[in-house]
Amino acid sequence: xxxxxxxxxxxxxxxxxxxxxxxxxxxxxxxxxxxxxxxxxxxxxxxxxxxxxxxxxxxxxxxxxxxxxxxxxxxxxxxxxxxxxxxxxxxxxxxxxxxxxxxxxxxxxxxxxxxxxxxxxxxxxxxxxxxxxxxxxxxxxxxxxxxxxxxxxxxxxxxxxxxxxxxxxxxxxxxxxxxxxxxxxxxxxxxxxxxxxxxxxxxxxxxxxxxxxxxxxxxxxxxxxxxxxxxxxxxxxxxxxxxxxxxxxxxxxxxxxxxxxxxxxxxxxxxxxxxxxxxxxxxxxxxxxxxxxxxxxxxxxxxxxxxxxxxxxxxxxxxxxxxxxxxxxxxxxxxxxxxxxxxxxxxxxxxxxxxxxxxxxxxxxxxxxxxxxxxxxxxxxxxxxxxxxxxxxxxxxxxxxxxxxxxxxxxxxxxxxxxxxxxxxxxxxxxxxxxxxxxxxxxxxxxxxxxxxxxxxxxxxxxxxxxxxxxxxxxxxxxxxxxxxxxxxxxxxxxxxxxxxxxxxxxxxxxxxxxxxxxxxxxxxxxxxxxxxxxxxxxxxxxxxxxxxxxxxxxxxxxxxxxxxxxxxxxxxxxxxxxxxxxxxxxxx
Amino acid sequence: xxxxxxxxxxxxxxxxxxxxxxxxxxxxxxxxxxxxxxxxxxxxxxxxxxxxxxxxxxxxxxxxxxxxxxxxxxxxxxxxxxxxxxxxxxxxxxxxxxxxxxxxxxxxxxxxxxxxxxxxxxxxxxxxxx
Amino acid sequence: xxxxxxxxxxxxxxxxxxxxxxxxxxxxxxxxxxxxxxxxxxxxxxxxxxxxxxxxxxxxxxxxxxxxxxxxxxxxxxxxxxxxxxxxxxxxxxxxxxxxxxxxxxxxxxxxxxxxxxxxxxxxxxxxxxxxxxxxxxxxxxxxxxxxxxxxxxxxxxxxxxxxxxxxxxxxxxxxxxxxxxxxxxxxxxxxxxxxxxxxxxxxxxxxxxxxxxxxxxxxxxxxxxxxxxxxxxxxxxxxxxxxxxxxxxxxxxxxxxxxxxxxxxx
Ligand code: HEM
Ligand SMILES: [Cu+2]
Ligand SMILES: [Cu+2]
Numbered sequence: 001x002x003x004x005x006x007x008x009x010x011x012x013x014x015x016x017x018x019x020x021x022x023x024x025x026x027x028x029x030x031x032x033x034x035x036x037x038x039x040x041x042x043x044x045x046x047x048x049x050x051x052x053x054x055x056x057x058x059x060x061x062x063x064x065x066x067x068x069x070x071x072x073x074x075x076x077x078x079x080x081x082x083x084x085x086x087x088x089x090x091x092x093x094x095x096x097x098x099x100x101x102x103x104x105x106x107x108x109x110x111x112x113x114x115x116x117x118x119x120x121x122x123x124x125x126x127x128x129x130x131x132x133x134x135x136x137x138x139x140x141x142x143x144x145x146x147x148x149x150x151x152x153x154x155x156x157x158x159x160x161x162x163x164x165x166x167x168x169x170x171x172x173x174x175x176x177x178x179x180x181x182x183x184x185x186x187x188x189x190x191x192x193x194x195x196x197x198x199x200x201x202x203x204x205x206x207x208x209x210x211x212x213x214x215x216x217x218x219x220x221x222x223x224x225x226x227x228x229x230x231x232x233x234x235x236x237x238x239x240x241x242x243x244x245x246x247x248x249x250x251x252x253x254x255x256x257x258x259x260x261x262x263x264x265x266x267x268x269x270x271x272x273x274x275x276x277x278x279x280x281x282x283x284x285x286x287x288x289x290x291x292x293x294x295x296x297x298x299x300x301x302x303x304x305x306x307x308x309x310x311x312x313x314x315x316x317x318x319x320x321x322x323x324x325x326x327x328x329x330x331x332x333x334x335x336x337x338x339x340x341x342x343x344x345x346x347x348x349x350x351x352x353x354x355x356x357x358x359x360x361x362x363x364x365x366x367x368x369x370x371x372x373x374x375x376x377x378x379x380x381x382x383x384x385x386x387x388x389x390x391x392x393x394x395x396x397x398x399x400x401x402x403x404x405x406x407x408x409x410x411x412x413x414x415x416x417x418x419x420x421x422x423x424x425x426x427x428x429x430x431x432x433x434x435x436x437x438x439x440x441x442x443x444x445x446x447x448x449x450x451x452x453x454x455x456x457x458x459x460x461x462x463x464x465x466x467x468x469x470x471x472x473x474x475x476x477x478x479x480x481x482x483x484x485x486x487x488x489x490x491x492x493x494x495x496x497x498x499x500x501x502x503x504x505x506x507x508x509x510x511x512x513x514x515x516x517x518x519x520x521x522x523x524x525x526x527x528x529x530x531x532x533x534x535x536x537x538x539x540x541x542x543x544x545x546x547x548x549x550x551x552x553x554x555x556x557x558x559x560x561x562x563x564x565x566x567x568x569x570x571x572x573x574x575x576x577x578x579x580x581x582x583x584x585x586x587x588x589x
Numbered sequence: 590x591x592x593x594x595x596x597x598x599x600x601x602x603x604x605x606x607x608x609x610x611x612x613x614x615x616x617x618x619x620x621x622x623x624x625x626x627x628x629x630x631x632x633x634x635x636x637x638x639x640x641x642x643x644x645x646x647x648x649x650x651x652x653x654x655x656x657x658x659x660x661x662x663x664x665x666x667x668x669x670x671x672x673x674x675x676x677x678x679x680x681x682x683x684x685x686x687x688x689x690x691x692x693x694x695x696x697x698x699x700x701x702x703x704x705x706x707x708x709x710x711x712x713x714x715x716x717x718x719x
Numbered sequence: 720x721x722x723x724x725x726x727x728x729x730x731x732x733x734x735x736x737x738x739x740x741x742x743x744x745x746x747x748x749x750x751x752x753x754x755x756x757x758x759x760x761x762x763x764x765x766x767x768x769x770x771x772x773x774x775x776x777x778x779x780x781x782x783x784x785x786x787x788x789x790x791x792x793x794x795x796x797x798x799x800x801x802x803x804x805x806x807x808x809x810x811x812x813x814x815x816x817x818x819x820x821x822x823x824x825x826x827x828x829x830x831x832x833x834x835x836x837x838x839x840x841x842x843x844x845x846x847x848x849x850x851x852x853x854x855x856x857x858x859x860x861x862x863x864x865x866x867x868x869x870x871x872x873x874x875x876x877x878x879x880x881x882x883x884x885x886x887x888x889x890x891x892x893x894x895x896x897x898x899x900x901x902x903x904x905x906x907x908x909x910x911x912x913x914x915x916x917x918x919x920x921x922x923x924x925x926x927x928x929x930x931x932x933x934x935x936x937x938x939x940x941x942x943x944x945x946x947x948x949x950x951x952x953x954x955x956x957x958x959x960x961x962x963x964x965x966x967x968x969x970x971x972x973x974x975x976x977x978x979x980x981x982x983x984x985x986x
Pocket of ligand 1 (some may be wrong): 458460
């Protein structure tokens with residue numbers, strides 16, 4: 001299934017040797033402005049934070065496996081769930097999506113040579129790494145790491161209730177990563193608006209790229225609010241600003257408003273990229289075009305918009321918010337989400353579904369996310385939320401969601417790993433990872449729904465034997481062991497792929513979007529040749545001429561229909577004074 | 590450029606509407622202000638793009654029939670590699686540290702940040718690796 | 720163009736729907752799905768909504784899971800050389816699955832607002848008023864007469880508890896008392912950070928929010944002792960910010976009230 005006969009031999013190690021004098025090794029890591037290098041750096045860093053946060057989750061589950069547990073002190077436990085949540089949300093799921101996979105894939109999918117602002121892109125990464133390191137530095141301070149929960153509700157987060165350097169580090173770390181995210185958002189939107197290849201109209205972009213555009217805009221809406229709120233919190237702690245303090249005439253609940261105005265869109269900043277991955281993976285492994293493409297785009301935009309008007313559904317039990325408004329807006333999100341679900345099913349419908357690992361993970365996502373969605377609808381009803389707020393029911397709800405996103409992330413890893421490295425991951429190990437994760441996630445989190453309904457509050461370091469929470473907690477902890485194994489097997493898979501490589505070729509999955517037209521890994525500045533773009537599936541059209549859908553094509557010389565020819569992009573990639581000037585040229589002239 | 594502007598105008602339109610409803614219904618300040626801000630975030634660049642899309646030369650990336658030759662010419666200038674983002678990021682991290690420990694790191698951080706700004710400006714003036 | 724397999728699926732869906740409704744109506748009592756039935760009138764209203772919504776949710780989920788499973792099994796790749804037909808939209812189906820969820824949501828929203836108004840309704844003349852204050856790490860329950868004068872006080876004795884949490888209903892933790900069948904108004908406040916006043920069996924929680932006073936009513940319908948927790952994380956000993964509530968007949972309530980000191984330290 002090769003796209004082009006005359007492509008250069010697959011480059012074994014590193015992709016920019018044809019570039020000549022580019023630095024390598026450590027210097028490359030520090031100085032590269034190539035979106036592929038930065039994307040890989042982001043991915044690896046984010047996965048490291050995932051492993052750290054996962055280790056904390058294992059400690060949490062170990063603590064809760066027994067009643068009256070004294071494995072961790074109350075204080076340590078509080079640190080653990082705070083840092084577990086913070087690392088997972090701020091440093092893993094978001095960055096791995098918009099900093100890692102999107103950074104790597106979006107320019108490839110639209111036929112761009114790089115992100116629009118490569119230096120800014122590099123700065124995003126360094127701010128992210130700096131911020132992440134500062135947050136972890138909290139563990140080394142004499143006090144402790146942050147221990148006010150990942151939401152840092154005022155006034156618990158003030159300098160009296162949680163004094164010390166750990167919480168301060170948490171605040172400044174998130175200011176840094178906040179700027180990092182904003183820069184990435186700007187970069188994504190600009191790249192998608194300005195660097196698309198000729199013929200790559202907006203409605204031909206892969207859904208992943210569409211979702212990253214919307215995610216980028218959502219980042220620009222949400223993160224500035226959070227970053228400024230953190231600055232205000234810092235002022236409260238150090239300058240006595242009393243913005244969130246009753247004593248100085250401030251309003252504690254204002255923090256919750258600001259936080260959740262960021263926090264709920266953040267949930268979709270985390271989710272939309274993975275919706276995009278799943279959409280594309282399902283289409284590829286069903287050998288069909290996406291069902292309801294435009295509906296999908298519209299649904300993404302509606303979800304993003306609605307998600308920014310539901311923030312106070314996290315504040316139903318404050319007693320000071322407009323319940324019907326936020327309840328209705330939350331319910332409405334179910335409509336575009338439903339559209340997406342049925343489009344996913346429609347894409348598989350009468351297709352030819354092949355169960356390679358990425359597809360298995362995508363199906364795992366569907367199954368698990370549905371559960372999170374249904375429990376989310378329940379929580380959007382204020383009376384039901386009164387009964388379940390801040391219990392394990394909520395913990396179970398959002399873990400159904402985030403574990404489905406983790407599965408989608410793995411779908412993305414398995415799908416694009418060959419593109420990023422030129423090597424395949426092992427299918428057998430991949431399938432083991434999948435089944436352990438699917439079973440593990442549900443064994444871990446289904447019992448937590450019941451625990452919440454029985455009245456177990458979240459964020460408690462211990463419970464009494466007589467509470468009747470023990471059995472379900474044990475089942476949950478056992479499930480988390482399966483999750484641990486699943487991730488361990490994934491790491492083995494990566495090691496094996498380095499130790500005994502199986503070359504991937506350019507397009508191992510018979511996929512359809514532009515990133516599969518170039519070599520694996522792609523060369524510096526991405527493309528030596530680009531096929532004509534005449535539909536949402538340029539590579540598919542090229543490989544399956546009899547099965548293409550060309551909705552709009554005047555037969556123009558050099559166009560796809562007329563000649564089936566291959567255009568050539570990027571001939572002049574010369575390093576003049578350290579800057580590469582890229583030109584597109586007509587191959588025939 | 591039209592679809593691009595519609596995407597942003599959709600944001601403006603949606604939050605204009607929702608912001609208005611929310612304000613009239615709740616009279617709550619914080620949320621209304623944030624919704625107003627979001628309305629502006631969508632509509633200001635959205636209208637600018639719309640205005641601009643009428644004036645600009647059509648772009649090959651908006652033309653469903655464009656061929657690669659239509660896009661022939663300079664795509665842009667991209668830096669090969671640069672040390673300055675790293676230096677600036679390090680500087681910012683040190684500055685951030687100063688807001689926790691109130692210490693000498695502020696000087697180091699500011700020095701690195703300024704050096705990076707100067708470096709980046711010179712780099713894009715005259716080029717030059719690292 | 721119709722969706723093949725649709726008729727079969729519709730039949731399955733109809734079966735699921737009807738069997739659930741039959742179960743619910745025929746069985747007379749609503750299924751709990753693990754939740755509490757509610758020991759107050761407000762909690763019972765919540766329970767009804769919870770049960771119906773969960774049923775609806777599970778039916779929808781079952782249909783969608785079924786469709787996913789069907790698609791995955793029926794359309795698995797059997798012949799690697801056969802290319803499926805490349806269809807990519809169906810306006811009719813797409814409109815249906817946009818419109819139907821909208822209708823479902825309309826119905827759910829209607830009942831949500833109705834229930835919410837029941838749960839949040841405040842009686843103009845409650846029989847009892849209790850001012851509840853959350854603090855790090857405990858609760859105080861101050862009974863007030865109609866003039867606002869404190870007539871009884873129950874509070875946490877040990878704000879810095881020993882390291883292991885006990886059962887909320889044990890004597891280490893404060894227990895306040897409510898009269899059966901009468902409406903008690905709770906006036907909820909916080910002395911420091913945000914706490915969550917949560918009684919699982921009442922299907923209810925509400926933040927104790929600094930600077931804000933929250934009012935809500937309980938009208939208990941069962942006697943008994945019920946556990947209470949702080950639900951909103953409030954710092955080091957959050958796990959031990961426990962209490963309980965005992966519901967007794969009105970006569971016993973008056974007797975209990977008269978034995979309580981108007982101020983100070985009985986727990
Ligand atoms: C890998 C398996 C995981 C396990 C076993 C796990 C376990 C837990 C548990 C038991 C809690 C509740 C702690 C408490 O309330 O006392 C928790 C909280 C949380 N988890 Fe996870 N988790 C996992 C993965 C994730 C992922 C992937 C994410 C996000 C992407 C995530 C985000 C959170 C957040 C935000 C909280 C709330 C923290 C807080 O209350 O401040 N978790 N986790
Ligand atoms: Cu939310
Ligand atoms: Cu608490």
